[in-house]
Amino acid sequence: MSQPSKIVLAYSGGLDTSVILKWLQDRYQCPVVTFTADLGQGEEVESVRPKAEALGVEEIFIEDLRETFVRDYVFPMFRANAIYEGEYLLGTSIARPLIARRLVEIAEQTGGDAISHGATGKGNDQVRFELGAYALKPDIQVIAPWRFWDLNSREKLIAYAESNGIPITRKQDGGSPYSMDANALHISYEGGELEDPWAEPEAAMWRWTRDPREAPDTPLELTLTFAHGDVVAIDGEAMTPYQVLARLNAVGGEHGIGRIDIVENRYVGIKSRGCYETPGGTILLKAHRAIESITLDREVAHLKDELMPRYAKLIYNGYWFAPERKLLQKVIDDSQRPVNGEVRLRLYKGNVEVLGRRSEFDSLFDPRIATFEDDAGAYSQADAAGFIKLNALRLRLGAHLTGRD
Known part of the structure; x- marks a missing residue:
């Protein structure tokens, strides 16, 4: 992996990405740009700004992408009635390409030659972020710390944060276990x-x-x-x-x-x-x-x-x-x-x-034909006999052959 000159990090302000931010600064000794997207997650994204500033970040991108997300990603997907393995409506999956696009665009805008994310090496998101980034900018360098650092537990992350003066917001109830x-x-x-x-x-x-x-x-x-x-x-x-x-x-x-x-x-x-x-x-x-x-x-x-x-x-x-x-x-x-x-x-x-x-103008449902009452000649039920016989031809031929067994 070559030495990057500037890195754009997908930054949430939580424990993982706060540690990643400091770790990138220390390891690569280059500026890190942070990007935080409001995709409608229901949290105040502007709160990440002082956290990034406290770690010396000078270029901070915080963007309201809610309309873009739904208009250009969610709605096109729902036109297809897309559902994965019969149940999953792809809520996480469809957000990743938008984030990948903005990471690449911000890298081009700020002169960055690398992007970074906090996805683990066992999940789908690493694949989604990186396939998206490479499709948009083939020569972009992707840094995925979870795949090669040794901070592989929550305890180690907290210890790293405390030893490096990274502020951690602890919830009184201990936070979600999920x-x-x-x-x-x-x-x-x-x-x-x-x-x-x-x-x-x-x-x-x-x-x-x-x-x-x-x-x-x-x-x-x-x-x-x-x-x-x-x-x-x-x-x-x-x-x-x-x-x-x-x-x-x-x-x-x-x-x-x-x-x-x-x-x-x-x-x-x-x-x-x-x-x-x-x-x-x-x-x-x-x-x-x-x-x-x-x-x-x-x-x-x-x-x-x-x-x-x-x-x-x-x-x-x-x-x-x-x-x-x-x-x-x-x-x-x-x-x-x-x-x-x-x-x-x-x-x-x-x-x-x-x-x-x-549908006033585009409905293909014709009540004159669909009715079980008298359709006044709109549909000839006698036509069904020929239709059935033609479609039964191969079945009847097959049945004769089967009878020889």
Whole structure:
């Protein structure tokens, strides 16, 4: 690894990245630039500034990227109905390419030739950050301290911080025992008691959602308005992408929606148990599939469903900037041109129920044909006989051959 002249660090101000900041300064004897993004995690990101200044950082980037995150990353992903291994709505995965992009852009802006992150050597995030960075700037140097330093425990990190005068904010209750990640789409929990896949998560772990059993006894109904596959209004009130997700998180969390507890397959080959709260995303997925059900051609909808697992795996594994993901995105986005209309939902004790869907100009649902009553000649039921016989031909031929065995 060559000697960097300036390093841009993805900096949260927590124990890990505060130690990494000082460690980078000492090891490489070069300026370190810090970058902190507000992706809707619900914490005051400006509080990291004095922490970075206390460690001698002169170039500090703190950015509100909430709208960019939801508009350019979350919403495009939901146009695909992306879900990994049948359950995970990719809340952590989809945030990493935006962070990687800004790390590279800030490096170019400040004359940096290296970036650094605090992802461990056993997780997915190291892959996502670095694949994203290399796709955008092939010659960038990436420094991942967790892969080669000896500060491999929380006790060692605290000892290093205390010996180097790094201020540590200790929570009176000892803090969360979990490794957590939050943004506008979700909050995740790993580690601690969750490392036993048989152990039930403690009730106090969940932060965004009510226990469905304790959710309001009165259901909430709401109407989402879609334009080209994206929600643009709730109950008739126009909203930006981030405002939509924030509102759905609030009402979904109140009604106990969006909790999952899964064991997933990490890209590096490890099985990992994680718990996630994705209230707004759970509502979005249900509503989006509902509006697509009346606006998408059958074969287009089925093709999208076939492509979706591949698309979701690309995001999970860190290939957001890969040419195959970009190609899939073009196909998906083109499919969304007729996905316009309204979906009416009911939220109740952890469930999202579709009450209705309509599209004034783009609906392919024709009640004249779909009716079980007299359709006045719109559909000839007699045509079904020939259709069935043609499709049964190969089955009948196969049955004759099978009869010889």
